[in-house]
Amino acid sequence: MEAKWSLKELYASFEEERFKEDVKKLDQLIAKVKNWANDHTVSQGNELEKLEQYITLEKEINSLYEKLAAFAGLTLSVDSQNESATKYDAILEQKMSALAGTGAKISSWISSIEKLDEVIEQSELLKEHSFYLQEIVREQKHMLSEKEEDIIARMQNTGSSAWVNYKNLLIATHKIEIELDGQSKSLPLTEVLNLAYSPNKDIRKKAYEAEIASYKKIEEGVAAALNAIKGEVVAVCEMKGYASPLEMTLGSSRMDKETLEAMLSAIKESLPMFRKYLRKKAEKLGYKNGLPFYELYAPVVQKEMPFPYDIGKAFIEKNFRAFSSDLADFAKKAMDKEWIDVFPREGKGGGAFCYGLHSLGECRIMLNYGDNLSDVITMAHELGHGFHDQCLNGESVLNIDSPMPLAETASTFCETIVKKAALGEADAEETLAILEAEISDYTQLVVDIYSRFLFESELFKQREDGPLSPKELNNMMLKAQQEAYGDGLDPEYFHPYMWTWKPHYYYAASNFYNFPYTFGLLFAKGLYAKYEQDKENFPKKYEKLLAVTGKKFIADAAKEMDIDVRNIEFWRSSLKIIEQDIEKFMQI
Ligand SMILES: [Zn+2]
Structure with missing residues (x-):
């Protein structure tokens, strides 16, 4: 085939x-x-x-x-x-x-x-x-007159858009001097960042040190871009009558401040549990003072569960069926009717996505399947998007655009189904590998994104008074990481330059780009907690929720499931599920 x-x-x-x-x-x-x-x-x-x-x-x-x-x-x-x-x-x-x-x-x-x-x-x-x-x-x-909007748009071409191109150029052409296997090399940033996943500890450390040292060469230019873009955002927000860039993001996310605050408070409470995991990982890798930043992605065990495509397909269908026949039937239809482009081949792009075809009531899914559990999880993720699209079939085409925080609900939910099932069949070493990969992801989505939120909030605040130097930006980043990671990280080895290459800080049109992802993860986890309480009635209600994500405020959509997203208890229940995984990890 x-x-x-x-x-x-x-x-x-x-x-x-x-x-x-x-x-x-x-x-x-x-x-x-x-x-x-x-x-x-x-x-x-x-x-x-x-x-x-x-x-x-x-x-x-x-x-x-x-x-x-x-x-x-x-x-x-x-x-x-x-x-x-x-x-x-x-x-x-x-x-x-x-x-x-x-x-x-x-x-x-x-x-x-x-x-x-x-x-x-x-x-x-x-x-x-x-x-x-x-x-x-x-x-x-928040729209200004046609003429004013036109002026802003034109000035943005030579403002934020030009600055982001300049910054991208600096990063893309940035070369890092590093000694590997006794040879001096000059590598692009992406290659050096990839070394964080190397099984070799010395290489991970060397890559980090070389990366940090290299930024001196470009920090002034990158900081100029960041100052220009954030300065423009502050000015545009003010002209358009937003209280802050955050208010603008909340508006386009169809989310209210109360919801964000409830979520952030629960996250703050949960930080000690993530730090416990980080210290445990540090211990496993032989560190006494917490985990150095460059070890965040370090593999603890190298073992992937093999899943050829046919077995992966059957595994998904079986476990989706344990959830609901609607979900399983959908997955089977997508597989049987050639809605999925499965394997890598020449000329095909990387990654994976799902594309809803509302006018046909269908979807298409692109994968680059590679015969491992992680590929099955990706397939489940994209099928989750597809199932979401199917639930929207009865809606008008003008009512199907979900705000970012809800867009990843169904995909994350399906990932959870498959991960739980895989854990049930894994041996001890595989279990450790699955759990570690999962918790490491969650640490990024919860702890790291929290640090980015703190950094960006402070950046906007201080940018109002004028541009910031690279040193000030570094200190701001260190402070945000300290507040988020605490003693989970080794204080000797934070990453002051995270503001340089993370692309999201440079999107003038979408500020605070990251917390919607945290919302997506925790919302899906909270839904899973609900499912476990009432497996019988949950699936139908869940489909109803997915059908209204394009035409309600987030808080109103969540009410379909009797969830109050403004209540901190809901977020606590989501984080509790992650805590269970962390506890399991601690025990093994
Ligand atoms: Zn997705």
Whole structure:
């Protein structure tokens, strides 16, 4: 079996008549939306009818675009040299970007409608899209005039966008002098970072020391980029009327401050338990003073459970079935109907992803399967996304975009199912390997991200008063790591330069990029705790939750499961599950 995915359900080829017709149709729809906006957003009256027309048009254009863009994007992801796919990938994006101004016009019109609530109440179609419409109004509150928005966007081209390119250039061309196997070498940063996973302790240490020493060469330039980007964010937030960059991120995450604070408080309480794990790992590797930063990813045991694809498939189906037949049937369908592109091959991109095809009620999953347990876990993760998509099939295409914190719920949940099952079948050494890999991941997602949150909060605060020197940034990072890792890490070996290469600090459009991941992990863990309490009734409710993630605030979506995310107890129950794993690890 070739185990490639089938895309013919979308189109047979880029030359096919149907594809060409659809591209033409997209042009017509774009023109139609533009004309419609010109004709209907200037005057008052007939709001109900106009809103219905707008929603209908928007649904149509979104569905069509999804199909076309998916065909180009999916083709490209397994055949990076495909010329037609490259061409259409760019063309389609460009076509849609031509609608930006029109979108702004429509948003401003919708926001100006008096008593929008009452208008929505009069129509089933509008009621179905109430959240979508209200979100437009919420976002519009932070929009400036068309001219001001245009000026900001243009200045950002030569501001944050230019600075991030400069910083990327510095990092990409940065060479690190290191002596390996008695030879002096000059290696790129990515290669040196990879040495943190080396089974050889001396190499891990050498790599870290060489990395830290190397930053002197580029620290001024990278700090200039960071200062410029964060300075711009502070200014833009202020102009747009946000209380802080954090408020902006919470808004786009559909999350409230209370929820964030409850989660952070529970995390703070849980830090000693992670530190216990870190000290244990340190002890295992022969350190007395806590774990040096460069040993965070060090393998404790080198053993992977072998899982050829056929066995991996069967393993997933079996364990998904123990959860629910809906989940297992979905996985089987995806496997049988050629929705998965399984193995690495020339021209195919790296990594793994799931792409929802709402207009077909299907999805496609790309893997680079390599016959180990970690590959089975990745497959379960992506099938989790696919199952989430399936739960959204009955929803309008305008109601399927989940905010970042909820986007990883189903995937993390499916990972948990498979990891638990694997632990049940593993021998002692494999158990240790699985647990260690898992806890090490959680330490990143909880402890390290907490340190990044502290760092970024402080950075924004101090940046308001002016730019910071590399030394000040280093000290800020050390303080954040001290607060998060505490005595889990060896005080001699922190990592003051983590601000240089972590890309997230440099995304002007998404600040505090990391805590949504922590939310995703802990939310999924908390759901699993709920599942264990009531295996019978949980799966159906869970499907209902997944069906509403695109049209509710996070706190309201969680209510579907009787979860109160503003209550610290929920987060404690999530962390408790991680604690059980840590306890198990401590015992072995
Ligand atoms: Zn994912």
